[in-house]
Amino acid sequence: MAGRSDGIRRTPDTAGEHPAWARELLEHLRPAGRDVRRVVDWLAATVRAEVSLQDAAGTLLAGTRLPLQESLAAGLRSGRIASAAWEGEGRHLRLVKIGHLAPARVLAVSREDPFDRHTSDVVTHTAQVIELLLTADETVAAGHRLRRATADLRLAILQLLMVEDTVAARRVAAGFWPGLLDADTACVYVIESAPALRDRLAAECLGTTREEALVVRCPAMDGHVIVVSPREATAGELRSLVERHPDTFLGGSVWQSLARTATAYGQAVSALAVARFRADKTAVYAERTHPERLMDPVALRGWAGRVLRPLDALPHHTRAELLATTRLGLEFTAVNTAKILGVSRNTVRARMERVETMLGVDFDDVTARAVVHLALHTQINLLDGQTAGDPGAPSPGLTGLLAGPAVGGWARELLGRLDRDSRNVRRTLRTWIAAGGNAERAAQTLGVHAQTVREHVRSAEPVLERRLLATGTDLYEVALAHLAAGDLEQPVIAGG
Known part of the structure; x- marks a missing residue:
C-alpha cells in the first residue's frame, strides 16, 4: 500500500506524439460528448479494469461500486493525499483524488494486471478530464441557481408591488438593482410568446432594457413576461424586441403610481388582447371614459368609504392584505391571483370570502362584484393625491351615483351599440350577466343552447371594445352600464 501527497504524477508527452487513447479522451471534452459516466466507462474499457467514481459521501456517481480501504479513501477525500495504490487478493487498485477542495471525490480503478506506465498515464489524464467536466457542471449548476434565485427575487418584488407594499419592494430592489424603483410612477408591459420561447424572451428583455426594468416571468400565464419600468425608453426597446x-x-399600461401596479398590470393585459389584432403586434391601454369619472367625486368617495367601512376595524396589515387580494381576485381567477401573490388558492378564496361576509355581498353576483370593484378602484385613487370623502356625509348612494345624466348618457351610448345586431345580443348579454356569467344558466332562461350564449357574448366584445368572457374591469364597466340603464337590479350591499 502506498500513498503520495505531492499531487497527480504527470508524464511528459513525446514531441509530436498523439496516442490514440489521448485523442479519444479529448473527444469527451467536446460539447456534444461531455458526460462523466461515458468517460468512466471509456476508462474501464481502455485499461481493462473496473472503475468507480464516488462523491465525498461515498455515493456512486459513475461506474461500478468497488470496496475501498476506508483510511485511504478518507485521506483522499480530506485532501491529505492526492493518490494512493493498493495491491492484494490478486487485484491492483489505484485511487485518485478528484477536485482541489475538501471533501473531494475519489476515482478508483481496479484491475488484475499491475499498473504499467501506459495505464498509469491513461488513469492520470482521465482523472484530469473528469475533474474538468465536474467543474464545468458545477459552474453551470451554480449559474442556474443564481439565475433562479434572481428570478425568484424579481417575482417577490413584483408581488410586493401588487399588494401595494412599495416600501418593502424598494428596500428589496435597492440592494440588487439600485435606483430601479426610485421613481414614483411606472408603466407595466406584458409580452406574450409561445411558452417554450419565454425564457429566451425574458433574457432578451433583460438585455434590451439593460436591467433597468423589473423583468418577471409571469407566475400565472406560461407565455407571458411582465416588465415594470419607470423609463420612457423602455416602450421603444420592447417594441423593437x-x-x-x-x-x-406587446401590451402596455398608461403611467401609474407604483402603488397601482396591479391596476397597471390589468391595463397591460387588456391592451395585449388588442395587440393580437394589430399589424405592429403592440398596443397601449386606451384611456376611455370610465363611469366613475362621470360621477360626483365627493359623493363617490363618500359612498366608497361607507361600502368599505366594515374593513376599517381590522388591523392595518390585515385590512391591506384583504383589500389587495380582493382587488386582484376581482380581476383574475383565484388560481391566477394565488400565483401572482405567491399564496395558495385556498388562501385567496378564504380572504375573499371574509370580505364578502364583512361587506354583506355575494361575489357570485357579477353586479355585486362590479360595485365592490368600483368602491375599491375609487379608494385606491386616493393614493394619487385625492382627498378622502367623509363616510358619514350625506350621499345619494349607488342609486344616485348611477342616476346622474352623464352616467346615464354613457350607459345608453355604450349598450346602444348592441341594438344594431338583429340577434338581440343585448338581451343575451343582460341575461348572461344576471346569471353570474354562467352560459348554461343563461341558456336555460333564454331557451337557447349555451354555445349560442357564448357566441353572442363573444360577438359583443369588439362592439363594446371590452373583454367580457374574462372577468375584470371591462366586464364590470358593462355591468355598471346595465345598472345605470335600469336593465338590471342593483345588488344588495350593506353600505351601499
Missing part, C-alpha cells in the same frame, strides 16, 4: 420575433405581442 417584438418586431424581431414572430408571434410575439
Whole structure:
C-alpha cells in the first residue's frame, strides 16, 4: 500500500506524439460528448479494469461500486493525499483524488494486471478530464441557481408591488438593482410568446432594457413576461424586441403610481388582447371614459368609504392584505391571483370570502362584484393625491351615483351599440350577466343552447371594445352600464 501527497504524477508527452487513447479522451471534452459516466466507462474499457467514481459521501456517481480501504479513501477525500495504490487478493487498485477542495471525490480503478506506465498515464489524464467536466457542471449548476434565485427575487418584488407594499419592494430592489424603483410612477408591459420561447424572451428583455426594468416571468400565464419600468425608453426597446420575433405581442399600461401596479398590470393585459389584432403586434391601454369619472367625486368617495367601512376595524396589515387580494381576485381567477401573490388558492378564496361576509355581498353576483370593484378602484385613487370623502356625509348612494345624466348618457351610448345586431345580443348579454356569467344558466332562461350564449357574448366584445368572457374591469364597466340603464337590479350591499 502506498500513498503520495505531492499531487497527480504527470508524464511528459513525446514531441509530436498523439496516442490514440489521448485523442479519444479529448473527444469527451467536446460539447456534444461531455458526460462523466461515458468517460468512466471509456476508462474501464481502455485499461481493462473496473472503475468507480464516488462523491465525498461515498455515493456512486459513475461506474461500478468497488470496496475501498476506508483510511485511504478518507485521506483522499480530506485532501491529505492526492493518490494512493493498493495491491492484494490478486487485484491492483489505484485511487485518485478528484477536485482541489475538501471533501473531494475519489476515482478508483481496479484491475488484475499491475499498473504499467501506459495505464498509469491513461488513469492520470482521465482523472484530469473528469475533474474538468465536474467543474464545468458545477459552474453551470451554480449559474442556474443564481439565475433562479434572481428570478425568484424579481417575482417577490413584483408581488410586493401588487399588494401595494412599495416600501418593502424598494428596500428589496435597492440592494440588487439600485435606483430601479426610485421613481414614483411606472408603466407595466406584458409580452406574450409561445411558452417554450419565454425564457429566451425574458433574457432578451433583460438585455434590451439593460436591467433597468423589473423583468418577471409571469407566475400565472406560461407565455407571458411582465416588465415594470419607470423609463420612457423602455416602450421603444420592447417594441423593437417584438418586431424581431414572430408571434410575439406587446401590451402596455398608461403611467401609474407604483402603488397601482396591479391596476397597471390589468391595463397591460387588456391592451395585449388588442395587440393580437394589430399589424405592429403592440398596443397601449386606451384611456376611455370610465363611469366613475362621470360621477360626483365627493359623493363617490363618500359612498366608497361607507361600502368599505366594515374593513376599517381590522388591523392595518390585515385590512391591506384583504383589500389587495380582493382587488386582484376581482380581476383574475383565484388560481391566477394565488400565483401572482405567491399564496395558495385556498388562501385567496378564504380572504375573499371574509370580505364578502364583512361587506354583506355575494361575489357570485357579477353586479355585486362590479360595485365592490368600483368602491375599491375609487379608494385606491386616493393614493394619487385625492382627498378622502367623509363616510358619514350625506350621499345619494349607488342609486344616485348611477342616476346622474352623464352616467346615464354613457350607459345608453355604450349598450346602444348592441341594438344594431338583429340577434338581440343585448338581451343575451343582460341575461348572461344576471346569471353570474354562467352560459348554461343563461341558456336555460333564454331557451337557447349555451354555445349560442357564448357566441353572442363573444360577438359583443369588439362592439363594446371590452373583454367580457374574462372577468375584470371591462366586464364590470358593462355591468355598471346595465345598472345605470335600469336593465338590471342593483345588488344588495350593506353600505351601499
